[in-house]
Amino acid sequence: MSVIDIAAPHEYDHSHADVTSGWLRAGVFGAMDGLVSNLGLIAGIAAAGAAPGIVAITGISGLIAGAISMALGEFTSVRTANEQLDAEVRIEREAHLRNPEGEQAELRRLFEGLGVDAETAGAVARQVHANGEVAVRMHLLSELGVSPEEKPSPWVAAIASLCAFGIGALIPILPFLLGFGVLGWGLAFGGVGLLLAGGIAARFTRRSWLAGAARQLLFGSIAVAATYTIGTLLGVSAA
Numbered sequence: 475m476s477v478i479d480i481a482a483p484h485e486y487d488h489s490h491a492d493v494t495s496g497w498l499r500a501g502v503f504g505a506m507d508g509l510v511s512n513l514g515l516i517a518g519i520a521a522a523g524a525a526p527g528i529v530a531i532t533g534i535s536g537l538i539a540g541a542i543s544m545a546l547g548e549f550t551s552v553r554t555a556n557e558q559l560d561a562e563v564r565i566e567r568e569a570h571l572r573n574p575e576g577e578q579a580e581l582r583r584l585f586e587g588l589g590v591d592a593e594t595a596g597a598v599a600r601q602v603h604a605n606g607e608v609a610v611r612m613h614l615l616s617e618l619g620v621s622p623e624e625k626p627s628p629w630v631a632a633i634a635s636l637c638a639f640g641i642g643a644l645i646p647i648l649p650f651l652l653g654f655g656v657l658g659w660g661l662a663f664g665g666v667g668l669l670l671a672g673g674i675a676a677r678f679t680r681r682s683w684l685a686g687a688a689r690q691l692l693f694g695s696i697a698v699a700a701t702y703t704i705g706t707l708l709g710v711s712a713a
Contacts, residue, residue: 497634500548502675504635507544508642509671510694512536513664514701516646517657521705526655533647540643545636552628563622566610570603577613578603584616642667661698668694 515536516529524532570577578599585595603609614620646664649655669687676686 497630498678500552500631501634501638502671502678504541504544504548504638505642505671505675506668506690506693508537508540508639509645509664509667509690510697511540512643513646513661513668513694514697516650516660517698518701518705520657520660521702522709526650529657529660530647530650530655533643533650537640537643537647541636541639544639545632548635549628549632552626552631556625556628559620559622559625562614562618562620563610566613566617567606570606570609570613574603577609581609581612581616642671664694664698665691 512533516533519532520529581602582592582595582599585598586592590598602612611621611623614622645667646660648663649659668690672690673683673687675690676683679686
C-alpha cells in the first residue's frame, strides 16, 4: 500500500473541533461574567439591606448593561485583532515584493532548523515561493503562528457573548422575578448555574467536568464573599 492510499487519521482516528470561530471563548467568558458579576451584585445590595424589588431591578439593569457591554467589547476586540492580522499580512506581502530571495532563504533556514537537510529544505522553499500567497501564509504561520484564513468572526463573538452573558446574569435573579426573592435562593440558583457552566465548558475542552464545575464555583464564591462583606459593612439607611 502506498502512502497516498493510507487513510487520513482524521477520517478514522480522531477529529478536531473548530477553534477559530471565536464563539466558545466569548460564550464561556460571557456566561461566567454574567453569573459572577450579577451574583456578586445582588449579594452586595441584598446584604446592604435593599428590598427584594430593588434587588430585582438592580439585577435586571446589570443584565442589560453587562450584556451590551460584553457584546460591544467582544466585537471591538476581535475586530481589532483581525485588523492587526491584516496589517501583518500586508507587511509580509510587501517584504516578499522587496526581497523575495531573502524571504526564501529565511524559509529554507526554518526548514533546516526543523531537521530537514539543506538540499531538501532549499527545494521545498523554492516550491513554496513559486506561489506568492502560499509563501505569505507559510511565513505568517512560522513567524507569528497565525493564518490569514483563520480569523474569528467579530459578529459571532459579539452575539455569543451577548446571549451567554444574558443567560448567566438571569439565573441568580430568577428567584426575585418569580416572587420568592430572598438572597439564599439567589445564591443557590447562582451556585447551580456556576456548576453547570463550568462543567459544560470543561466538556468542550475535554477536561474533567467536576474540576471545571468546582473551579467556577470557587471563583464565584470569592466574588460573592467580597461583595457581601462590603454590602454588610456599608449597609443602607432606612427611609
